[in-house]
Amino acid sequence: MNFDFYLPTEIIFGVGTVDRVGEIGKRFGYRVLIVTGKKSSKENGALNRVIESLKRNGAEEIFIFDQIEPNPTDKSVNLASEIAVKEKVDYIIGLGGGSSLDSAKAVSIVSSNEGYAWDYVNYPEGPRLIPFLNRPVICIPTTAGTGSEVNRYSVISNNIRKEKLVISHSLNYPKVAIIDPSLTISMKKRLTAMTGIDALMHALESLTNKLSNAFAEDLAIRAIQIIKKWLPIALEEPENIKARSYMSYAAMLAGIAIDRKRVALIHGMEHPVSAHYPSVAHGEGLAALSIAITDFNHKGNTQKYALFAELMGYEPKSSMAVKALEDFLEKVGLRISLKDLGVEREKLEKLTEDVYMLSRGLFAINPVEPTLEDIHRLYERAYEGY
Numbered sequence: 001m002n003f004d005f006y007l008p009t010e011i012i013f014g015v016g017t018v019d020r021v022g023e024i025g026k027r028f029g030y031r032v033l034i035v036t037g038k039k040s041s042k043e044n045g046a047l048n049r050v051i052e053s054l055k056r057n058g059a060e061e062i063f064i065f066d067q068i069e070p071n072p073t074d075k076s077v078n079l080a081s082e083i084a085v086k087e088k089v090d091y092i093i094g095l096g097g098g099s100s101l102d103s104a105k106a107v108s109i110v111s112s113n114e115g116y117a118w119d120y121v122n123y124p125e126g127p128r129l130i131p132f133l134n135r136p137v138i139c140i141p142t143t144a145g146t147g148s149e150v151n152r153y154s155v156i157s158n159n160i161r162k163e164k165l166v167i168s169h170s171l172n173y174p175k176v177a178i179i180d181p182s183l184t185i186s187m188k189k190r191l192t193a194m195t196g197i198d199a200l201m202h203a204l205e206s207l208t209n210k211l212s213n214a215f216a217e218d219l220a221i222r223a224i225q226i227i228k229k230w231l232p233i234a235l236e237e238p239e240n241i242k243a244r245s246y247m248s249y250a251a252m253l254a255g256i257a258i259d260r261k262r263v264a265l266i267h268g269m270e271h272p273v274s275a276h277y278p279s280v281a282h283g284e285g286l287a288a289l290s291i292a293i294t295d296f297n298h299k300g301n302t303q304k305y306a307l308f309a310e311l312m313g314y315e316p317k318s319s320m321a322v323k324a325l326e327d328f329l330e331k332v333g334l335r336i337s338l339k340d341l342g343v344e345r346e347k348l349e350k351l352t353e354d355v356y357m358l359s360r361g362l363f364a365i366n367p368v369e370p371t372l373e374d375i376h377r378l379y380e381r382a383y384e385g386y
Helices: 017-025 047-055 074-086 099-111 191-209 214-236 240-259 265-276 282-300 302-312 320-331 345-365 372-384
Strands: 012-014 033-036 061-068 090-097 137-140 151-158 164-169 177-179
Touching: 012 017, 012 151, 012 240, 017 090, 017 137, 017 151, 017 177, 033 047, 033 074, 033 099, 033 177, 047 061, 047 090, 061 074, 061 099, 074 302, 090 099, 099 137, 099 151, 099 164, 137 302, 151 265, 164 265, 177 240, 177 372, 191 214, 191 240, 191 282, 191 302, 191 320, 214 302, 265 282, 265 345, 265 372, 282 302, 282 320, 282 372, 302 320, 302 345
Parallel strands: 012 177, 033 061, 033 090, 090 137, 137 177
Antiparallel strands: 151 164
16 A cells, blocks of 8 residues: 655634634734635624634734635736735635635735746646745635645636636645634535535545545545535534534545545536636536536446445445436435536537646546547536436
8 A cells, every 4th residue: 555645734623713813823923814705704704703813813914805706716816916915914814615715825826926826827738837935824614615725726717718727736735724614504505515516526536536545535435425424414404513514524534635636527627617607616517517427437447436336325336326426416406417507508619628728637547538529428418417
């Protein structure tokens, strides 16, 4: 058995831990930039709790950038980076869903080095610039899905190029993740389902792709078990703090799993969708694509897909992974098609091209290496919803 593991992020997990952010933040300085979305962290009180904690612990200047979109753009990262540089902030807090956390980490890179956000994204041939410095980042998730608080990824979009790519670097890890499950209670039912499915896809893809890492696979297995049991409960009982805690824990585990083993074709095919259709939530796009791609993939790793089926409560056969996933998506209200999400059939050709141009680095680690014809056929199946 061989594996590598690296996680330079301190994890502070538990109900009420958000109130410790000021105590933790003063390790890094007294001038702080909070990167967050436009509404949710204000409406659910999380932003006020963070500000109050910072003030109690002697923060001298608190700057707020609250313009992060659901599919965050390089433009918003650049704008927030300008504030970080101008105001000479000591550290950055990402507060919100994965978009805010991804953006905060990217702001750390961009504000500490030359160039702009898009210089650091990973095209298949690599980024244009390599970062050498960063500002400390504290990530505080208010959803349970992306796991961005514990990994090195920042997914950002370029609305002019209609591209969605990833910054991935060892300097992109947060210094601290404060995971307070109580902050997720205010999530609406649809958002709870979408973020939970994002975590499930992280676990599924990291478990089944061709890379080998026993440690990461064990994390993925545990995440799948938790999500299968607790996501339906969180949907039906939104104030059930035990369910919310387990979902936050599962998202964290799956976020670490993809840090070590990456994702695969489901994510690779989703990113062009939400790049061309920014109104499509990432979790919705994953749900729409996952059944067709799992049906394509399972023959390439029958042992792991059989395990997934068993973990979901089905007969341990790889083909049953498709049925398990289909039934679970139905159960959580996300048995949907690309057509349901507003994707146009005539766009499928362009989406196929974008997968090859931007995500072909995932082809070799996918359980079955796809051709361009396979990609187009999978988009057509996902468009029709079968």
